[in-house]
Amino acid sequence: MTNDGNISGKSPVIPQATMERLPRYLMQLYRFRVTGDINISSQSLGDSLGLKDTQIRKDLSYFGVFGKARYGYNIEFLIDALEKILGLTRRYDLAIVGAGNIGRALANYRGFESRDFRVKMIFDNNRQVIGQDIGGLIVQDISLLEEKLKDAAIDVAIVSVPEKAAYEVADKLVKAGIRAIYNFTAAELHQYEDVFIENANISFGIYKLAHHLSGHWPRKNK
Amino acid sequence: MTNDGNISGKSPVIPQATMERLPRYLMQLYRFRVTGDINISSQSLGDSLGLKDTQIRKDLSYFGVFGKARYGYNIEFLIDALEKILGLTRRYDLAIVGAGNIGRALANYRGFESRDFRVKMIFDNNRQVIGQDIGGLIVQDISLLEEKLKDAAIDVAIVSVPEKAAYEVADKLVKAGIRAIYNFTAAELHQYEDVFIENANISFGIYKLAHHLSGHWPRKNK
DNA sequence: TAGATTGTTAATCGATTAACAATC
DNA sequence: TAGATTGTTAATCGATTAACAATC
Numbered sequence: 001m002t003n004d005g006n007i008s009g010k011s012p013v014i015p016q017a018t019m020e021r022l023p024r025y026l027m028q029l030y031r032f033r034v035t036g037d038i039n040i041s042s043q044s045l046g047d048s049l050g051l052k053d054t055q056i057r058k059d060l061s062y063f064g065v066f067g068k069a070r071y072g073y074n075i076e077f078l079i080d081a082l083e084k085i086l087g088l089t090r091r092y093d094l095a096i097v098g099a100g101n102i103g104r105a106l107a108n109y110r111g112f113e114s115r116d117f118r119v120k121m122i123f124d125n126n127r128q129v130i131g132q133d134i135g136g137l138i139v140q141d142i143s144l145l146e147e148k149l150k151d152a153a154i155d156v157a158i159v160s161v162p163e164k165a166a167y168e169v170a171d172k173l174v175k176a177g178i179r180a181i182y183n184f185t186a187a188e189l190h191q192y193e194d195v196f197i198e199n200a201n202i203s204f205g206i207y208k209l210a211h212h213l214s215g216h217w218p219r220k221n222k
Numbered sequence: 223m224t225n226d227g228n229i230s231g232k233s234p235v236i237p238q239a240t241m242e243r244l245p246r247y248l249m250q251l252y253r254f255r256v257t258g259d260i261n262i263s264s265q266s267l268g269d270s271l272g273l274k275d276t277q278i279r280k281d282l283s284y285f286g287v288f289g290k291a292r293y294g295y296n297i298e299f300l301i302d303a304l305e306k307i308l309g310l311t312r313r314y315d316l317a318i319v320g321a322g323n324i325g326r327a328l329a330n331y332r333g334f335e336s337r338d339f340r341v342k343m344i345f346d347n348n349r350q351v352i353g354q355d356i357g358g359l360i361v362q363d364i365s366l367l368e369e370k371l372k373d374a375a376i377d378v379a380i381v382s383v384p385e386k387a388a389y390e391v392a393d394k395l396v397k398a399g400i401r402a403i404y405n406f407t408a409a410e411l412h413q414y415e416d417v418f419i420e421n422a423n424i425s426f427g428i429y430k431l432a433h434h435l436s437g438h439w440p441r442k443n444k
Numbered sequence: 445t446a447g448a449t450t451g452t453t454a455a456t457c458g459a460t461t462a463a464c465a466a467t468c
Numbered sequence: 469t470a471g472a473t474t475g476t477t478a479a480t481c482g483a484t485t486a487a488c489a490a491t492c
Contacts, residue, residue: 015483023429027408041449049410053449054485061451069450070492086429087436094428105327111408111425117432156431180431186249186333188271196434198427203333205420206316207245207308209378209402210339212418214309237459263473275473276461283475291474292468 018059024049025056026082033075041072091116095154097169098161099124099132099139102184102202106158107135120152125165145169149176156180163187170197240281246271247278248304255297263294313338317376319391320383321346321354321361324406324424328380329357342374347387367391371398378402385409392419 028048032040042053042060060066060073063085067073083089094112096103099122106112107119122134125142132139140148149157157178161169166187173181174192181197183189189197250270254262264275264282282288282295285307289295305311316334318325321344328334329341344356347364354361362370371379379400383391388409395403396414403419405411411419 017483019430019433020426022433023423023426024410026429028410043449050413052485054487055483057449057451058484065451067450068492069490070448072449085433087432087434088429090436092428092432092435101327101330101332105323106424108323109424110323111423112428115425115428117428155435156428180435182427182431188246188250191272196431198431200422200424200427201245201333202328202331202422203337204242204245205404205422206314206334206337206339206378207248207310208241209404209418209420210309210314211241211244211307212309213314213377213402214312239459265473274461276463277459279473279475280460287475289474290468291466292472294473 014062018062021049021051021055021059022082022086025059026079026086029075029079029082033079037075039072040075040078042067043072045073088115091118092155093118093120093153094156094158095119095121095123095149095152096158096160097123097142097145097173098159098165099126099129099134100160100162103158103160104134106160106184107137117156120154121148123148125161142169145172146176149173149178154178156182158182158184159187159189160184236284240284243271243273243277243281244304244308247281248301248308248310251297251301251304255301259297261294262297262300264289265294267295310337313340314377315340315342315375316378316380317341317343317345317371317374318380318382319345319364319367319395320381320387321348321351321356322382322384325380325382326356328382328406329359339378342376343370345370347383364391367394368398371395371400376400378404380404380406381409381411382406 025045028045029040032045042056046053046056057067063081066078066081094117096107096119099107103122103124107122112119119135119137122137122139123142123145124130124139130139130141157173157180159166159169159173159181163185166183166185166189170181170183170189174195179195181189181195183197183199184202186201186203191197247267250267251262264278268275268278279289285303288300288303316339318329318341321329325344325346329344334341341357341359343362344359345362345364345367346352352361352363379395379402381388381391381395381403385407388405388407388411392403392405392411396417401417403411403417405419405421406424408423408425413419
């Protein structure tokens, strides 16, 4: 009840770990909503995600007060709050750079449709591919990348080119004013001022699984 | 020089955070290798990855001694060691369950080829898709999943079905003896005894980028 | 009211980093 | 030898969790 600080503009620091959990909270709340539940306690939300109740309350407390003692959290209200926190209340326009396997898959990815993420452009450097229709979009020549991006108000660029090309692509994206890059390549992209880069190297997950299967090195439980 | 404990079989606990960094170390070492370098210091490896030198040394120390004072680490030797640690010294056979956008992309993913990861089977429940050839593999009927998996020695199952189907698929995979699951769906899969699940929800990265772009919530630097 | 559950404080746990003797 | 860089210890920093007064 005391802490409405964040909403009113104070600046607590949100831990990275908290940020990683919020999308999971939101997804889980959608699932609880369809069952017709109105409220949920930090206890049961935590149980459903393998987290402690205090973890949930602490995470939410960074953003202000959402719950009611005795009743827990109103699911609808909390969904609303999390969508605002995560910035999901507006549309985001995406451009995909690289129309290979991954780029194509992302162009047709249904998880984007369910939110207001819209793939608006897709680029490639391959003559055979340029001009092709992928999910309703014509693949454009990557040499026109900067020019085309300046005309369109693209929010996020997805990089799905071969690793070697990724560094140059990222440079061009940043020059064209892109401030958020979703990097599906193995490249360790340079850090740019004010540019947020999210890495999603598909191989790394397999490396972790391999490590686990090879099983000689002890690991923390859980 | 004192700590050869891990190699000789003692059991230190490897932090999760360390495990997440090792694949990045390995990839970066491959890159240094092609430049012809023989040795690398924890300082320069760290700089190239945006990490402190002590972080690198600490991480490596969990696995025994690799470096030489004054000369740093022998790149070839360290690559070798990391490949062993990560379990990359043998082949891993993969099965893909769900031949939608993502499943197809993964079936053709070149990052797997560069290691000894081999996609051996691919399943779907769609009549239109069963029997199709994807990257040289015939899509099999998902109703034969358990039966087919029991014949083949599959190490890792990739789940790329719609979220709703994921829970049942995971149950079947575990029943069929699978011990490593790479989950590309949004589903919060049940935890199974002795089964390692790696989640790769593609939407979550976009959520984080959205949060960043919406930019009202302060975050830790870096 | 009695009891459940919140938000927050303080304690604990774990991971990063500074410092430094050992050593190549 | 002198100096660079290691592996490790101890200090710091940050994140999780137990405990509990506040409160619905």
